Amino acid sequence: MGNISSLTIAQAHEKLRSKAISSVELVQSCIDRIEQVDSKINAIVHRNFEEALECAKEVDAAGKFDHPLAGIPYLAKDVFCEEGVKTTACSNVLREKDYVAPFDSTTTKRLKAVGAISLGKTNTDEFTQGASTESSCYGVTACPWDTERVAGGSSGGSAAAVAADECIFALGTDTGGSIRQPAGFCGCTGMRMTYGRTSRYGVMSMASSLDTIGGLTRNVEDYALLLSAIAGQDPLDATTSDREVPDYVSALKEGIKGMKIGLPKEYFIEGIDPQVEAAVRNAADVLKGLGAKITEISLPHTQYAIATYYIIVPSEVSSNMARYDGIRYGHTPLRQSSAGQAEEANDLIDYYFKARSAGFGDEVKRRIMIGTYALSAGYFDAYYRQAQRVRALIKHDFDEAFQKVDVILSPVSPTPAFKIGAHENDPLALYLEDIFTVSQPLAGVPALSIPCGFSKENLPIGLQLTGPQWGEDTLLKVGYAYEQATDWLTKKPAL
Amino acid sequence: MATISHDDVRHIAKLCRLSLEEDKVEKFSKELTSILTYIDRLQEVDTKGVEPLKSVTGLTNAMREDAVRADGTSPDALLECSPLPVVDRQIQTPSAHG
Numbered sequence: 001m002g003n004i005s006s007l008t009i010a011q012a013h014e015k016l017r018s019k020a021i022s023s024v025e026l027v028q029s030c031i032d033r034i035e036q037v038d039s040k041i042n043a044i045v046h047r048n049f050e051e052a053l054e055c056a057k058e059v060d061a062a063g064k065f066d067h068p069l070a071g072i073p074y075l076a077k078d079v080f081c082e083e084g085v086k087t088t089a090c091s092n093v094l095r096e097k098d099y100v101a102p103f104d105s106t107t108t109k110r111l112k113a114v115g116a117i118s119l120g121k122t123n124t125d126e127f128t129q130g131a132s133t134e135s136s137c138y139g140v141t142a143c144p145w146d147t148e149r150v151a152g153g154s155s156g157g158s159a160a161a162v163a164a165d166e167c168i169f170a171l172g173t174d175t176g177g178s179i180r181q182p183a184g185f186c187g188c189t190g191m192r193m194t195y196g197r198t199s200r201y202g203v204m205s206m207a208s209s210l211d212t213i214g215g216l217t218r219n220v221e222d223y224a225l226l227l228s229a230i231a232g233q234d235p236l237d238a239t240t241s242d243r244e245v246p247d248y249v250s251a252l253k254e255g256i257k258g259m260k261i262g263l264p265k266e267y268f269i270e271g272i273d274p275q276v277e278a279a280v281r282n283a284a285d286v287l288k289g290l291g292a293k294i295t296e297i298s299l300p301h302t303q304y305a306i307a308t309y310y311i312i313v314p315s316e317v318s319s320n321m322a323r324y325d326g327i328r329y330g331h332t333p334l335r336q337s338s339a340g341q342a343e344e345a346n347d348l349i350d351y352y353f354k355a356r357s358a359g360f361g362d363e364v365k366r367r368i369m370i371g372t373y374a375l376s377a378g379y380f381d382a383y384y385r386q387a388q389r390v391r392a393l394i395k396h397d398f399d400e401a402f403q404k405v406d407v408i409l410s411p412v413s414p415t416p417a418f419k420i421g422a423h424e425n426d427p428l429a430l431y432l433e434d435i436f437t438v439s440q441p442l443a444g445v446p447a448l449s450i451p452c453g454f455s456k457e458n459l460p461i462g463l464q465l466t467g468p469q470w471g472e473d474t475l476l477k478v479g480y481a482y483e484q485a486t487d488w489l490t491k492k493p494a495l
Numbered sequence: 496m497a498t499i500s501h502d503d504v505r506h507i508a509k510l511c512r513l514s515l516e517e518d519k520v521e522k523f524s525k526e527l528t529s530i531l532t533y534i535d536r537l538q539e540v541d542t543k544g545v546e547p548l549k550s551v552t553g554l555t556n557a558m559r560e561d562a563v564r565a566d567g568t569s570p571d572a573l574l575e576c577s578p579l580p581v582v583d584r585q586i587q588t589p590s591a592h593g
Contacts, residue, residue: 083568102572196552209550238557239550307534318511325512327588332578347593352512360513366526369507373499373527376510386537388547393540395548428529444551469551 005029006165006492009222012072016065023056023071026168027117030073034119034166037495041142041151043160045078046086046098046121055117062115068225070115075161076171077154078121079128079204080105085118089204090136091126092337093359094330105202106234107171107213114229119167122157126361128173128206129317130154131181131433132423135363140420143185144493145459149417152182155216159186162216164495169217169226173203175210176309177412177437180449183216184412184462187451187491189223189479190216192437194470195444196241198227199234207316210309210441219489220450220479224248227472243470251473252480257291259478262405266302267436273415279453279461280411283482287409290481297405299397302439304390309438310431311374311387318371321364326355333358366427391442398443402468407478411436412462416455440466448475451488460488497531499524 004026007015015021031049038044052073059071076082079089081101088094108118125135133141133156141156143149144164151160155172159182162170172179174192183190191214198213205211213230217223228248233240263284268277284294326332333354336342340358345351360368374383401408414435423430440447445466452463463482467475483489499507504524508515515523570584580587 097578099576102576103568196554235559238559239552239554241552241554301540304537304540307537310530311534311537327577327579327586328573329576330578335578345589348589348591349512351589353514356512357514362519362522365511365513365515366523366530368511368513369504369523370527370530372511373503373507373531376507382538383534385547386540386542388549389542389545390537390540392545392548393542395551427526428533431530431533 003029003033003165005033005167007168008218009068009072009168009225012168013065013068016071023059023117024053026071027052027056027073027119030119030167033164037164038166040147040495041144041160041164042139043122043141043151043157043164043166044075044120045088045090045123045138045157048085048118048120052117052119059115059117067114069111069229071117072168073117073119074111074169074171075119075122075158075167076108077124077158077173079124079173080108080171081202082108082118085121087121089127090124090138091359091361091364092137092331093324095137097330099329103202106199106236107203107230110230122161122170124157125154126364127204127321128154128175128178129363129367131177131430133157134420135361137361142420143417144495145187146417146457148419149459150185150420152185152417154178156182158216159183159188159190162186162188162218163493169215169222171213171215174212174214174441175206176313176441177434179214179216180412180437180447180462180464181434183449184460185417187460187488187493188216189219189448189450190214191223191448191472191475192440192446193231193472194446196239197231197446197470197472199237199240201234201236205320207313208320209316210313212441220476220483221249221252224252224476246473248473248476251477254477255291256287256478256481259292259407260405261287261292261294262297262401262408263294264297264299264302264401264408264410266299267410271414272411275455276411276413276415276461280409280463283452283463284409286482286485287478290485295405297401297408299401299439301390301394301397305394305439305442306431306435308387308390308394308442309434310370311383312391314367314371315374315384316371317367318375321360321368324356324359325352326359331355331359363427394439395443398445406474408466410464410466412449412464413437416457416459416461436464445469446472446475448479450479450483453488454491497528497535499527499531
């Protein structure tokens, strides 16, 4: 038997229930694995090991493993507030006097209530702003398949941790691809939820009209188990829906015979790595073999998605980042810190300048400035309002498409994981990496990312399945059928 | 074509409460120009008669009781997060008037 930290949720649950293993053993195995390999990938930024072992002891003592997540250790992206645990959004703004949240996010609270065990926090781009985890104040997370490459981002730490067997599952957030793209780069399963399906309460915001909460798991069944525990209305997030949460697990095995799957022609364009295109087209053939009907469709406004996204996101970022002013939490310029020497502040405005300038990294500053510019007098209509109008057209594209098909199939990213530093001096090139993952958020629809092959460099390739609003159960069903028919998940990175 | 000059960058940074070193002014001027030039393609989309999309949920006016909840956290725990001195349960900031 390999290390038990490599088990799926379903496998670990079975072993816990039959007392073949204890939760303490499972937690310890993840801790050992982290100690052994994390120096190579830098996936974890805050460790909560002692607490985790205490919790595991309690769960073992209670001896009840009724819930599939009871006694299962997980890691959360460094933006999920957990009472008593450091949460710093991988930013110097919160790193000084490490912010220790005095309350729980709804998601971690729900996980705690069913007995899941938090091991700590994973690396992310600063305030989730990036697609490579390179803007973290703790340094980049490396891809477990090739440590010279990025794990993706912004949930790069969570994806790398799951791929490297450092935990059984992890939590992430997806605003423009931040769960799906790292899942694709690291060979895990990740889903962006329908906006309003999971609660954003207690998770540090980036762009409030697009941020969604989800996770990264080893396979589709595990994702269904996780989602069942975290989905549903929350009175603390007024944008969550009261729509009933379907039984994701029992929907898995229904099969996909007769299902209509669309291939959007705008997603198979010049610039896409031929290996990625071939892997995705092969996946379409596999689904066809399972009884699905494949048709070509069109999402005509795809070419405007990045431009729309990079107006709406920075606009909302500029507003959300305004709260980091060095007053209620985080970095103060009045004390010496790694962000700078102790300074004096002439007055409150001067204090804001000093706190924010030293605390934020360049990508966050860039977005705050684009957003402030786009929202400023004289530019609002041309940028933000126009972006909201194009957003309506992008949503309309999806509405039309889902009149014809049940699921849309595409790549997650144009290439497998790229080299660390590849886009260092060209932020626009890094934005363009999101080309296949920003339309779904603008339209408010869910999308699943699962492995569908490997490049000749032995890097995972991700397959993206997009569904209609609230169609998570359909996506999981298709993903499960594909996974059962293929064997990509048997491969593990050598670390 | 959008051009964000050095002075534009300084002005925007001031609105953002960010102070920038001169080399950063140069860097951001180039980067913001390239990003906003790319974004200019939005202007070619015909959006006549299209309502701006503000929300995808279809929800309106989610109401709840305006009641104090004690199950989240406490005022003292929130004050404890501040890096500044707390006096009489208030955060002592630099003066707003200099």
